[in-house]
Each structure stands twice: as structure tokens, then as C-alpha cells.
Amino acid sequence: MAQLEIDNLSVEFRTRHGVVRALEGVTLSVARGEILGVVGESGSGKSVTAYTVMALNDEAAEIKSGRITMGGIDLLTARPEAMRELRGREMAMIFQSPRTALHPIRRVGKQIEDVLREHANLPSRDLKQAAIAALARVRIPDPERRAEAYPFELSGGMCQRVMIAMALACSPSVLIADEPTTGLDVTTQAVIMDLIRDMSRSARMSTLLITHDLGLAGEYCDRIAVMHAGHVVEIAETETLLDHPAHPYTRQLLAATPVPESRIESLNSIPGQLPDLRSELPPCRFSGRCERRQPICDEQELPWTELSPAHVVRCRFPL
């Protein structure tokens, strides 16, 4: 049963240079205990999707259509006060650049206590212990001492663990991780991703992992959704997506991602550029860069093709 469902979400941003159609017809779902990877390059809309779910977009954003439900609750029609309660308690987010996402002059233990104070029903004298317990859960050694540290005293990996501890403090049912390991060394990345995966499984959370790294998604996600220019172009189980991609963009992206067996001569580049999201766009936003493009791709509305119950692709001529 899907814990988080996004249905036909379209979001626009009003800017002084025009209206940016950031998302169009985005449909995804994440079940309990599942990790869904949202993979895309810059401008694909993956972060906008996350921020829309958490209602963290700025005022220029306008939701044109769609529904987002979490455990049956409609998030888009919820009042701001209700959303504020849900954020932190039922749904949590981890951001990029952990050191800058934490309060720079507040001890980390206190920052976790802040989250608990707001959302957990704990008496104040238990807050400190609960915060230390949260740090221990993310395997920070010597948690009592570390709780007294400031973010600048901790390494990038430690800061990210603190952020994870804060996110998981109230055992949310939905976790959104927005590029959680960008900027971290590969060894630290592996440890942090293992931690996210373990926490996600043991708490049966619905986890949305946003990343530009297809290799990372391939290792840690159960299913992957590929986004391009504000569209979800393909969703499939990881093995299926990696071995039998159906959307031309997915295939190109895979061919461009260096893996151990890659050779420089065969490394693919994707022709063309992202379309300008302010301009008039064809139904398929990839058609300008697609080698399989046909006239009909630019004329008629883009259908969802179901190749199998777990594999959908938004293309007229899937591979």
C-alpha cells in the first residue's frame, strides 16, 4: 500500500522572466518500507517535487493541478498549521550540505531537542536523553559528548548523521533525502547511505531518495523514477530500469554514467540541451533531443505506457 502518493502534479513558478513550468503531470508513489530513487539532472524538477511534498516552496510557486496524499491525508489542501505539524513528525527531510543545513551556533544536541520539543510528546526533562538516544541510533560514537558539539566542530559525515538523527527523531512515516551525500567522500557516502537504508527498512518508512547519481540509486533503491525537464519519464524496479530501460532518455543517461566497465570511447553524451521551461513546450519535453522522434510526438498528448505492472514509461515509442 502506498504511503506517499503524488498524482498528476503540475507546478509553475512566476518569475520576472516569465512563468517556469517546473513540473508537469508528475505521478509517483512510495510504499511503506520502500526506497524510491528520483533520478535526474539539474533542471529535471526532482528537488521541486520534494519541496512541494513538504510544502517548502517559496511564494512564487503555484500548484496548477494534482494531488499529494500521505497515509490518506491530502497534503495540498491541508492548512499551513496542519502542515507544520506534519513536517517533522510524520514527514521529514534531509538536505544537501549538512553543515550549512544545521544551525551554526547551536549545539547539535539542542537542535535535536528542538525537533523533539516541537513534535514529540515528551516531558522536558526527558528531551536531553532522547536526543542522545537519537544520536546513538545513527551510530555516532560517544553520543553524550557529541551532543555538546557545534556543527563546525563535526565532519561533513557527522553533520549528515546529525541531520538524519533530527529527521528520524519522531519516527516519521515518510523520509525525503535530497542529495544527502553530495560533497561527502565516497567512503562516508557509503556509510551514510547504508545507514539511511537500514533506518528506512527497520522503521518501515517510505523513503524518497533524490539524486543525480544513477549508480547510487542503483545500489540503494528498490524502484527508480527518472525525471527530465519536469516530467517523470520512467518508473521501474531498479534491476529492470538498469537492464531494460524503456525510455530513450533513461538509456542515454545510463550510457553516459561511468561504471567500472565503461570505456571512454563508448561513454555516451546526450545531444541537445534541456528545453527552456519558460517557453511553449511540446507534449514530450525530450522530443527535441530524441533520436526516435516522430511528428506525432510533438502533436499529441503524451501517454503513459504500462509495460508491466511495475514498469511505466511516458513515451509513445518505448524501447
Next chain:
Amino acid sequence: MAPLLEARSLTKFYPIKRAARGAKLHAVDDVSLTIGAGESVGLVGESGCGKSTMVRLLGRLIDPTTGQILLGGEDITAMSQARFTSSPGRRRIQIVFQDATESLNPSFRVFQAIADPLKRLLDMRNADEIERRVRATAGLVGLPEELLQRYPHQLSGGQRARVGIARAVAVEPSLLILDEPTSALDVSVQAVILRLLADLRDRLKMSYLFVSHDLNVVRLLCARVVVMYLGKIVEIAPVEALFTAPRHPYTRALVAAIPDPARRREARPRLDGSPTSPIDPDPNACRFYGRCPKSTDLCATTMPPLRAVGPSHFAACHFALSPVGGNP
């Protein structure tokens, strides 16, 4: 054949003002390596391992505390880096910087950015000659001519990467040091730039020192890889050997950490924790002691030397000769 570049026992220590008297940060500690003509060498390691300092040492932006660097047999550390800037050797080593560090001057147009080193290093005065050379270089790196009059903020990430490369290769250096040239780029753009770099290397017959945290990328472009940890070299190997049969425990952990969808079901060994302090480290202990899964008494009392463990393969570990593959 003599190597193009030879670094001998390079060290770079930074005095720490606030700490105990005479405390020094060992950024690079007794590093020796060679780069042959036309060779591509990768340099990897986690943050704080000294690779940025190595980039600046080999690029002669800073002076080493001790040690020498020989370029084509000539000692270029005999003069200070300030003197080197005006010597003819300056044009032979160039660096392509990370875009993230604001590597292009925001008030320079692309044309100016590429023309400046031509004027300074090749002493070009004639405006026509400069223009010809700039256009030729732009064509070489696939930069459309209309972009020459633009400012960096008007360019995409891939275009900026090309400008950084153009600027460095315009003077036809023998050694190109690349410091994370593609880390800020999308995967599809990265692919193009990597192909460009491979192409340029063959066309201009340059050697590369390729510094990156992305091991898959290093594997694509480099023939040999140097692994650093806390200022010291822990392993040097031909690229395939490094990835399939690493000998140093740190390298093994590094390779095991690369995300690999094919191994998603396996529980792989993880390296947790952080490196020990680079300030006045114990000269008699292996730098990896404590974090290494092995960490024996020998490791704590004797610094392992970098020695041969295979054809062109060196590792600094007391236990490197044990015949293991990718797993400990």
C-alpha cells in the same frame, strides 16, 4: 626515457599558530612520484589527504617545505614560485580548476580569459595573432565562436568547463593538472567533457594528472592511479590492478565504497570514522592505524614503506604482500 615530471620527497608543512609551539600540519609528507610523457596519472583520496596541496605543489603555486620537483630533468624548485611565474617553464605546467571554486574571472569575457595567458606566457603582442590563436583554441575545445564575447555568468556549466580547459591548453603545456574538472557537471555534460579531455591529450600530446573523488571517472581516463591518505601515498598501481586487486586496506575500502548496482545485494565492508589528525602525526605509526580493520602493534610502531607488491604496483602496508583480491 626520462619522466616528464619527477617529484622527490615532497613535503609541505603548515605551522599552526594557535596550537602548541612548533605544531605543524602535515599536508603532504614525503611524497615521491613520476609522470611520464603522454601518461595519464590519477590522484585519489578523501578530503584532507593532501591532493589539493599536491595540485598546488606540482603546479608550482606554492613552494614545498622540502623536496624537489624536476621538470624534464630540470629542478624547478630551485627557484621560488614567484620566480617560476616569469620563467619559461611556467607554460609547461597548467591547471584546469574546479568550476565550483569560481575558476573564471567574472569580469573577463571568454576571449580575454583565453588570451591572457597567451599574452603573458607566450609574450604575444600582435592582436591578430592573439585572435587567431584564441579562435583556434576555442575550436579545439568545441567552444562556439559566438560565446567568445560572453561573460562566465552567461555560460552553462559545460561551456564554463570548456573555457577553463581552453585557457589551460592555449599555451600548449606538457603537463595538464586537472583538479576535479567535471565534478560540478551533469552526467551527460561530464561525458562530453571527458571525451574532449581524452581527445585533447592525444592531439596535444600532454601528460595528465587527474585529481578526482569519482573513481569511475579516474578509471576511464588514467593509466596509473596514486592513492593518498593523510599526506602520504599509500598505493600506486596500474588502473585495472588498483580496482580489481587493491593491496592497501584503505584502497580496498575506497573501491568497495563505489556505488555498484551489480552488488546491491551484498553486504560490503565499510570504512567508518574519520582520519586521525594531520597535525604532528606520529612519525612511527602508519597513518591508517586505528581506522584500518587490521591495525596491529606493528602498525603502531613502524611506518610501512612504500614498496613493490607487483608489476609497477606499490603499496605502503606491512600486510600488502598477502595475496588477496578485492576483499580482506
Next chain:
Amino acid sequence: MSLVALARNTGYAFGENRLTLAAAIILALLALCAIFGPSIAPFDPLTTSATTKLAPPSALHPFGTDALGRDILSRVIVAARLDLGMAISAVALSFVVGLALGSLAGYFGGRTDRIVGRAMDTIMAFPLFVLAMGIVVALGNSVANIIIATMIINLPFYCRFARAEVNVRRDLGYVEAARMGGNGPLRVLLNHIIPNILPPMMVQASLNMGWAILNAAGLSFIGLGVRPPTPEWGIMVSEGASFIISGEWWAFMFPGAALVLAVFCFNMLGDGLRDLLDPRRRV
């Protein structure tokens, strides 16, 4: 930047900010007064008249007349030259010297930084008026010496700013690239770093102009620098102040308003200048 590009960017920047445009127009008018003052003034600013002293504003004398019967409008117009001239000279001098010292200190650090820092600390220990009086005593009471005094007091402002801006940029990629490209330290500073710090410094200069005008006026107010009968806003306010109680408000009000207007417009211009000069906003 080519002239065409400059014009286009100017139009762009001003189009976005009407207030800046208004400020620029008013300052342009003041500049005209400064340049053409004596020619456009309706009366000779120095001509006294016993019969028309302290006449209220009228058609003949829109700003009224002062205690010696001189037309205040003409004096306000002609005074622009001195007030703006003194302020611009002082600001320009301290800008250039401060930029030079601060850049060297920020780039080289070490001993250069310490020496420059000590020098600036010493200057900052002196209040303007004390220093001005000291200089006047030592070198004589003249406009030039007042400019020097103002320039010295103002120096640390630009020096620290330049030092900080250069410091921030010293380790950026493009500076290292400039060094790789064969530029020695002075070339790096002049060609690569300073063009990038000029925009924020010009903004500071514009804001600083207001301070400089007020100080020039203030010093004249207490009798240093400009002396009667030379028309200057500060002196005029000083002379007119004695008539507030007796109700002849026009004697100090108009020169005072001119001061306020000039300071206000320079402050408003500061923001507009930043937009104009920022390379990232260039089209």
C-alpha cells in the same frame, strides 16, 4: 565595457529602479550648478545690498536674501561647486589611496598587512575635527588642507573594505589561474582582482559622498576651511542659524535643504551604481 554596452546597461539599471533614476537626475542638476554656477546664477553671489537684507522669498529672490542682502538662490547654486568639489576630491583621493593600500595589505598579508593596519589604526584614533584643526594649525586654513584632512580620516574606510574584498578573492580559482597564466602579483591585483572589487567599492564611495559633504559643511560651519564671503552651504547654514529665533527661516533652510538633498541622492545612487557595475548583471 564598450560605450554602447555601458549605455544599454545604464538604461537597464535605471529602468529597474525609478528612485535611482530620480536621484541621478537631481545629482546631475547639482553637478550642472557646480560646473556652470556663476553663469546660471541670477545674481552675483557676492554682491551685498543694505536695502534688501533678510528679505523673505519672493519672485525676485526665490530663496530670499541673507543678512548682507545677498541672493540666497544664487549663493546656493554657486556653493554647489565648492561643496561637491571638496567632497568629490576628498572621496576620490581616499578612494585611490585606500584602494591601493588595502589591496596590497589584503593580497600580501604578513608584514605589509600589519604595517598598513597600524597606520589605519592610528588614523582612526583621531576624530575628524581634531585632525582638521591640527592640520589647519600646522599648514594653514585653506580649502586644500581641509580636503587633505577629510581624505586622511576617510582612508581607513576604503582601506579596510579593499583589504577585505581582496582577501576574499585571493584564493579563488581565477586568481590561481591568473598566476598560472604568468601574471606576477601586481598584475594579478591590477588586472584580475581590482576590476572585481571596484563595483562594491563604488557603492561605498557613493554612500561615503554624503558623509564627505556633511563633513566639509561641518568644518566650514566651525570656521575651518572655507571662509566668508565665499558661498558654501555649511557657512550659509552657520550664518543663517542665528536668525532662526527671529523667524527668518529662509536663511538657513535653503542651504540646509541643498545639503540634505545632495546627501540623500548620493545614498540613493549607491544601490543603482552597484547594479550598473556588477558584471553579473551585464547583458
